[in-house]
Every structure is written in C-alpha cells, then in structure tokens.
Amino acid sequence: MINVLAAAEWGGEFEGVLDPINSLFDFPPIFEFGLFGLDLSINRTVLIAWFMMALVGGIFALAVRSPQVVPGKLQAFAEMVVDFIRTIASEIIGPRGTRFVPLLTTIFVGIFALNIAKITPFLMLPPTSRIAWPLFLAAISWLVFVGVGIKEHGFVGYLGSILFPPGVPKPLYVILTPIEFLSNLVLRPFTLAVRLFANMVAGHILVVITLVTIHVFLPSMPVGWMVGVFGLVAAPIVFGFELFIIGLQAYIFTMLTAVYISSSLEGH
Amino acid sequence: MEGSINVLGYALATAGPGIGLGLVIAKAIESMARQPEAAGMVRTTMFIGVAVIEALALLAFVLAFAL
Numbered sequence: 300m301i302n303v304l305a306a307a308e309w310g311g312e313f314e315g316v317l318d319p320i321n322s323l324f325d326f327p328p329i330f331e332f333g334l335f336g337l338d339l340s341i342n343r344t345v346l347i348a349w350f351m352m353a354l355v356g357g358i359f360a361l362a363v364r365s366p367q368v369v370p371g372k373l374q375a376f377a378e379m380v381v382d383f384i385r386t387i388a389s390e391i392i393g394p395r396g397t398r399f400v401p402l403l404t405t406i407f408v409g410i411f412a413l414n415i416a417k418i419t420p421f422l423m424l425p426p427t428s429r430i431a432w433p434l435f436l437a438a439i440s441w442l443v444f445v446g447v448g449i450k451e452h453g454f455v456g457y458l459g460s461i462l463f464p465p466g467v468p469k470p471l472y473v474i475l476t477p478i479e480f481l482s483n484l485v486l487r488p489f490t491l492a493v494r495l496f497a498n499m500v501a502g503h504i505l506v507v508i509t510l511v512t513i514h515v516f517l518p519s520m521p522v523g524w525m526v527g528v529f530g531l532v533a534a535p536i537v538f539g540f541e542l543f544i545i546g547l548q549a550y551i552f553t554m555l556t557a558v559y560i561s562s563s564l565e566g567h
Numbered sequence: 568m569e570g571s572i573n574v575l576g577y578a579l580a581t582a583g584p585g586i587g588l589g590l591v592i593a594k595a596i597e598s599m600a601r602q603p604e605a606a607g608m609v610r611t612t613m614f615i616g617v618a619v620i621e622a623l624a625l626l627a628f629v630l631a632f633a634l
Contacts, residue, residue, distance in 0.1 A: 493622065500628075
C-alpha cells in the first residue's frame with residue numbers, strides 16, 4: 300500500500316527507499332534537554348500531551364470551580380463522567396469501589412484525552428502511540444493493584460493467594476505456580492500497555508494512510524482521482540471508527556484496572 | 568514479489584483470536600437476547616473476555632513490527 304502511494308506520488312516508478320513505519324511516530328526534538336544522562340528532549344509528542352493535559356485540566360477545573368446544587372452544563376458533563384466511572388467501580392469492585400473512583404476517573408479521562416489527539420485536527424498524533432505512555436499508565440495500574448492486595452492480605456498472604464490458589468491437588472502447583480506468577484504479575488501490566496499501544500499505532504497508521512490516499516490520488520488525472528474520491532468517502536467512516544476505538548480503549552483500560560483491583564481485594 | 572513475511576505471520580496469528588472473538592461475542596449476544604435484564608453484567612464480562620483474547624492478536628501485531 301505504501302509502495303503504491305509512493306509510486307503515485309513520484310509519478311509512476313518509485314526507486315527510492317521508503318522510510319520505516321517508525322517515521323510516522325518519531326519526531327525530532329524541538330528543544331534539546333538532558334539530565335543525568337537521560338534524554339529529556341521536548342518533541343511533538345510531549346507538546347501534544349501537555350496541550351491535552353492542560354485542556355482537560357482546564358475543562359474539569361472550570362466545571363467544579365463553583366459547584367451548584369443544580370448543575371450547569373459543564374458541571375453536569377463532569378458529573379456524568381464521574382458517575383459513569385462510579386457505576387463501573389461499584390459494578391465490578393462492589394461497595395468498596397468508591398475509594399478507587401478518583402484513580403479510575405483520572406485514568407479514563409487521561410487516556411481518552413491522550414487518544415483523542417489522534418483525530419483532533421492539527422494534532423493528529425496520539426501520545427499513547429509511543430510505548431512510554433501506555434507503559435507508565437500500566438505501571439501505575441500494577442502498583443495500585445499489587446499495593447491493594449498487599450495492604451489487604453499482607454505481603455505473604457497476597458503472594459500466597461496469587462501463587463497458590465486453593466482447591467488444587469498439591470503436585471499441580473509445580474505447573475500452576477509459574478503460570479499464575481506470569482499471568483498475574485507480568486502479563487497483566489504488559490497486555491494492558493500493549494493493548495492500548497497497538498490499538499493507537501494501528502489507528503494512527505490507518506488514519507495516515509486514508510488521508511495520504513486523498514492527498515496523493517485526488518489531484519491525479521485521468522483515473523487516479525476515483526481512488527481519491529473513495530478516500531474522501533472513507534475518511535469520515537475511518538474517523539468515526541477511530542472515535543469508537545478511542546472510547547473503547549479508555550473504557551477497557553479503566554475496566555481492567557478495576558477488575559484487577561477487585562481480584563486483589565478478594566484474593567482467589 | 569517483495570515484502571515482509573511478517574505480514575503473513577500476522578495474518579495467520581489473527582485467525583485464532585478472530586474465531587475466539589466470534590464465539591465470545593455470539594454467546595454474549597445470545598444471552599443478552601435471552602435475558603435482557605442481565606445485559607449490563609453480560610456486557611461487562613464480555614468486554615473482559617474480549618480484552619483477554621484481543622491481547623493475542625495485538626501481541627502478534629506488535630511482534631510483526633518488532634521482529
């Protein structure tokens with residue numbers, strides 16, 4: 300597909316070497332900065348993340364600046380978001396879930412805001428498509444559900460409850476304990492991060508290919524413009540689909556965090 | 568023909584999760600139709616199952632680029 304697009308852009312034959320797909324996500328630093336050997340340069344991804352953070356923070360700060368008993372439009376919106384998360388928390392964790400509503404709301408709103416940059420004009424790049432963001436969010440989720448488990452059952456009790464699930468014949472623990480260790484402590488945060496990351500990468504590539512198709516084929520005569528028209532028709536559908544994926548990924552990340560917290564609270 | 572064999576690998580890797588997702592979602596729709604009052608609970612559980620199965624396909628997607 301990329302080859303075809305490149306050939307069309309070059310007017311027939313394309314002999315050059317294509318950039319790897321990395322070039323869609325990697326941007327040169329705008330402002331070089333390092334500390335203790337760490338590269339802390341500011342590039343486009345970080346700027347987008349800061350912008351979305353300021354935007355969401357501003358909206359929510361405005362919404363709860365002077366809370367009324369009868370909420371205005373903005374406050375009603377903020378309350379709707381929090382109430383949505385509260386429903387998830389109480390459905391999955393139970394009555395003790397109220398304690399985790401602030402955390403889950405932050406995770407949901409944060410991921411949604413970072414993802415929505417993917418289809419926001421002039422930004423068009425989700426910061427969550429760089430592995431650092433999903434990994435960091437998954438690390439927070441991991442720390443919380445392990446911390447809650449240790450606080451609930453004690454260190455030995457929690458490890459025992461996840462490594463040695465009761466009601467299994469003793470010899471089976473030889474197989475079961477490594478599997479449980481991997482699935483609970485390694486695969487859980489890893490799949491959380493990779494799910495968000497892979498969805499955002501795939502979505503970004505899809506959006507880029509759709510828009511580049513329009514850009515390349517629409518001005519090309521005499522037959523190429525038909526492909527461009529197809530791209531024009533497909534673009535709103537792709538954007539709608541991406542909006543759905545953005546919401547779904549934020550929802551799934553939040554819900555799985557709630558599920559993991561609830562399994563830590565209960566033990567096995 | 569030129570290209571990366573990883574694409575074929577990813578195509579193969581989507582088959583299993585595809586079948587799994589189909590089974591999970593079909594059963595979820597079936598039970599929602601049978602018992603609409605349990606729809607909320609079924610939907611939540613379905614999303615958890617979908618998320619677990621989907622992870623396989625997404626791992627393949629990442630590894631197709633990484634390896």
